[in-house]
Amino acid sequence: MSLSFSLEAMDGTARAGMLRTAHGDIPTPVFMPVGTAATVKGMTKEMIAATGAPIILANTYHLMLRPGAERVEKLGGLHTLMQWPKPILTDSGGFQVMSLGDLRTITEEGVTFRSHLDGSAHALTPERAMDIQHKLDATITMVLDECTPYPATHAEAQSSMERSMRWAARSKEAFVTRAGYGLFGIQQGSMYPDLREASTRALLDIGFDGYAIGGLAVGEGQEVMFGVLDTAVPPLPADRPRYLMGVGKPSDLVGAVARGVDMFDCVIPTRSGRFARAYVPGGELNLRNACHADDPRPLQEDSDCPASQYSRAYLHHLVKSNEMLGAMLLTWHNVHYYQSLMRGMRQAIMSGTFADFAASFAEQQAKGPA
Amino acid sequence: MSLSFSLEAMDGTARAGMLRTAHGDIPTPVFMPVGTAATVKGMTKEMIAATGAPIILANTYHLMLRPGAERVEKLGGLHTLMQWPKPILTDSGGFQVMSLGDLRTITEEGVTFRSHLDGSAHALTPERAMDIQHKLDATITMVLDECTPYPATHAEAQSSMERSMRWAARSKEAFVTRAGYGLFGIQQGSMYPDLREASTRALLDIGFDGYAIGGLAVGEGQEVMFGVLDTAVPPLPADRPRYLMGVGKPSDLVGAVARGVDMFDCVIPTRSGRFARAYVPGGELNLRNACHADDPRPLQEDSDCPASQYSRAYLHHLVKSNEMLGAMLLTWHNVHYYQSLMRGMRQAIMSGTFADFAASFAEQQAKGPA
Numbered sequence: 001m002s003l004s005f006s007l008e009a010m011d012g013t014a015r016a017g018m019l020r021t022a023h024g025d026i027p028t029p030v031f032m033p034v035g036t037a038a039t040v041k042g043m044t045k046e047m048i049a050a051t052g053a054p055i056i057l058a059n060t061y062h063l064m065l066r067p068g069a070e071r072v073e074k075l076g077g078l079h080t081l082m083q084w085p086k087p088i089l090t091d092s093g094g095f096q097v098m099s100l101g102d103l104r105t106i107t108e109e110g111v112t113f114r115s116h117l118d119g120s121a122h123a124l125t126p127e128r129a130m131d132i133q134h135k136l137d138a139t140i141t142m143v144l145d146e147c148t149p150y151p152a153t154h155a156e157a158q159s160s161m162e163r164s165m166r167w168a169a170r171s172k173e174a175f176v177t178r179a180g181y182g183l184f185g186i187q188q189g190s191m192y193p194d195l196r197e198a199s200t201r202a203l204l205d206i207g208f209d210g211y212a213i214g215g216l217a218v219g220e221g222q223e224v225m226f227g228v229l230d231t232a233v234p235p236l237p238a239d240r241p242r243y244l245m246g247v248g249k250p251s252d253l254v255g256a257v258a259r260g261v262d263m264f265d266c267v268i269p270t271r272s273g274r275f276a277r278a279y280v281p282g283g284e285l286n287l288r289n290a291c292h293a294d295d296p297r298p299l300q301e302d303s304d305c306p307a308s309q310y311s312r313a314y315l316h317h318l319v320k321s322n323e324m325l326g327a328m329l330l331t332w333h334n335v336h337y338y339q340s341l342m343r344g345m346r347q348a349i350m351s352g353t354f355a356d357f358a359a360s361f362a363e364q365q366a367k368g369p370a
Numbered sequence: 371m372s373l374s375f376s377l378e379a380m381d382g383t384a385r386a387g388m389l390r391t392a393h394g395d396i397p398t399p400v401f402m403p404v405g406t407a408a409t410v411k412g413m414t415k416e417m418i419a420a421t422g423a424p425i426i427l428a429n430t431y432h433l434m435l436r437p438g439a440e441r442v443e444k445l446g447g448l449h450t451l452m453q454w455p456k457p458i459l460t461d462s463g464g465f466q467v468m469s470l471g472d473l474r475t476i477t478e479e480g481v482t483f484r485s486h487l488d489g490s491a492h493a494l495t496p497e498r499a500m501d502i503q504h505k506l507d508a509t510i511t512m513v514l515d516e517c518t519p520y521p522a523t524h525a526e527a528q529s530s531m532e533r534s535m536r537w538a539a540r541s542k543e544a545f546v547t548r549a550g551y552g553l554f555g556i557q558q559g560s561m562y563p564d565l566r567e568a569s570t571r572a573l574l575d576i577g578f579d580g581y582a583i584g585g586l587a588v589g590e591g592q593e594v595m596f597g598v599l600d601t602a603v604p605p606l607p608a609d610r611p612r613y614l615m616g617v618g619k620p621s622d623l624v625g626a627v628a629r630g631v632d633m634f635d636c637v638i639p640t641r642s643g644r645f646a647r648a649y650v651p652g653g654e655l656n657l658r659n660a661c662h663a664d665d666p667r668p669l670q671e672d673s674d675c676p677a678s679q680y681s682r683a684y685l686h687h688l689v690k691s692n693e694m695l696g697a698m699l700l701t702w703h704n705v706h707y708y709q710s711l712m713r714g715m716r717q718a719i720m721s722g723t724f725a726d727f728a729a730s731f732a733e734q735q736a737k738g739p740a
Binding site: 037038039041042043044046047066067071074075076080081082083293294296306307309310311313314317318320321323324325327328329332 | 407408409411412413414416417436437441444445446450451452453663664666676677679680681683684687688690691693694695697698699702
């Protein structure tokens with residue numbers, strides 16, 4: 001294996017680990033802020049670093065179209081371009097091709113599509129996805145897969161999963177092994193336990209540095225998702241990191257960590273920040289609401305994020321005035337809240353108090369935000 | 371006088387001084403970044419502080435309409451609201467009432483107008499302008515004046531200036547003196563030397579902590595403006611700070627400092643940053659231009675601003691992708707460039723080399739940006 005991963009503690013099925021990469025160590029469980037176009041929207045690298053995020057994610061689909069993989073390579077790769085020396089995980093581009101690309105056609109070879117930016121024609125194969133992510137200098141590369149649409153019949157889900165497994169094998173074949181860099185496989189199979197199991201067997205036969213759970217957070221709801229995790233996670237190898245793609249809200253993260261997941265990514269904290277929403281203990285606040293106009297209380301008093309210390313009244317004013325600083329501060333706060341939540345879970349796992357942590361989190365959520 | 375000002379050096383007519391206020395010391399010459407709606411657009415307070423800006427400006431007109439002076443007062447004033455403990459200068463609101471307010475009517479009493487936000491009716495008198503700026507907790511308060519439109523006949527300019535002088539006297543009367551807080555008068559008189567002189571005499575009769583030069587940067591051009599400064603500045607008292615309002619481009623600042631001006635404010639560095647423009651030694655770059663797409667060079671290598679260290683290719687990518695980070699980084703860089711220019715001028719004045727500094731600046735401008 002090119003990436004070292006060590007389990008440091010288990011508490012029930014919840015895990016605390018350490019993933020060591022060429023670009024630095026990643027304590028798990030970890031949440032990766034999304035830097036779609038080689039920028040975590042509205043955040044400088046100083047703000048990201050201040051949240052303690054040890055790794056960020058970037059989107060292959062967006063970057064292959066603009067500025068282009070070859071250009072990023074010539075400019076020294078993503079770490080140099082963004083001046084972010086720490087780990088970067090890139091998705092394979094498959095998900096965005098399906099959701100954003102026009103006139104997409106999937107064949108055994110790969111997927112062809114037109115850019116949502118300028119209509120230009122592009123092809124993404126497992127081999128090209130590896131090539132692009134190599135050029136981007138991704139610390140962690142994801143295999144090309146098809147994120148099976150939801151809902152799907154068993155036959156549709158099986159056929160889609162099986163093609164994804166053939167693409168996974170080709171991805172592994174094309175991936176250039178380098179010390180401290182890794183390749184993750186992606187489990188598919190929609191909501192069907194037998195397909196998830198078959199997918200896991202196929203991935204284990206190929207062998208990866210880590211295992212992602214794909215095809216969730218596609219509208220199935222938290223209960224269904226947790227049900228899938230209950231059967232989909234345990235067969236994954238204990239000595240490798242497990243990554244639940246595209247998840248989620250704070251309560252999703254707590255429930256998934258409880259079920260043995262180590263890594264997450266989601267646009268929720270950044271997107272919510274741009275839409276005036278703040279995650280605080282107990283839930284969400286909409287800073288656009290007039291009730292905040294005269295509220296001198298800090299957004300979150302017990303947070304050590306500079307953005308959390310501004311009064312709700314000021315944040316409301318910035319949002320109402322369409323000032324960039326409103327989106328900047330709320331994004332910063334949210335990403336910090338997520339990192340803080342992950343640190344809290346890790347600490348609880350290390351000290352064997354995760355059940356208490358989860359119970360106290362649920363209790364606070366039931367009460368709502370202060 | 372409530373504000374202490376000491377001249378530390380003169381080099382020709384260029385001055386280096388120190389203005390001491392209740393919220394901190396301001397080395398001059400100084401450029402004040404504009405924080406219109408209680409936020410320097412696109413900058414956190416950490417970014418502003420990193421540029422070394424010792425004071426910022428906020429707009430009375432914008433703040434009286436939203437969030438409202440009384441609300442800001444209840445929330446502890448602007449310093450608390452913005453978490454900016456350093457000095458803040460507020461304009462009087464007069465300029466924006468003229469340029470943004472609808473259905474404005476000027477009488478001897480003051481000006482009535484409708485808000486550009488919601489059409490609500492408002493009045494601004496010298497007394498109300500003092501009251502609002504007091505409630506905002508401005509370190510430096512500006513008298514209410516009428517920024518005479520340009521061009522104006524001698525008779526129009528005289529009548530407008532004379533009313534502004536009567537408003538200046540009423541402003542002084544209404545201003546609440548506090549240690550470390552100050553009130554500045556504003557010289558008017560359009561481009562007419564005799565009116566500028568009469569205005570100065572009127573202001574000196576009233577007596578202020580500092581003297582601003584208003585009614586310039588209204589479309590007259592640099593040559594005309596410098597011509598006005600040549601006669602308008604010398605009669606101002608040597609022991610008080612001189613503030614040229616709404617100016618300007620880097621070459622305006624160098625020329626005005628040479629003519630004895632100490633303080634400036636302008637939206638240029640921040641607005642330019644939002645429109646993809648960067649000030650660098652020698653001139654301006656438009657990062658939207660395709661010529662930057664593959665340029666690995668940092669925006670400005672010899673700058674110690676973190677934003678200046680990103681490659682031009684990355685900044686071009688951010689701008690083309692309409693990413694907030696593009697505007698954030700270019701704004702940060704520009705404000706830093708301006709602060710750095712002011713520091714350079716101050717240092718040159720202190721060491722008696724201002725003429726060399728100005729000549730070298732002009733030479734670089736003639737060459738254009740690298």
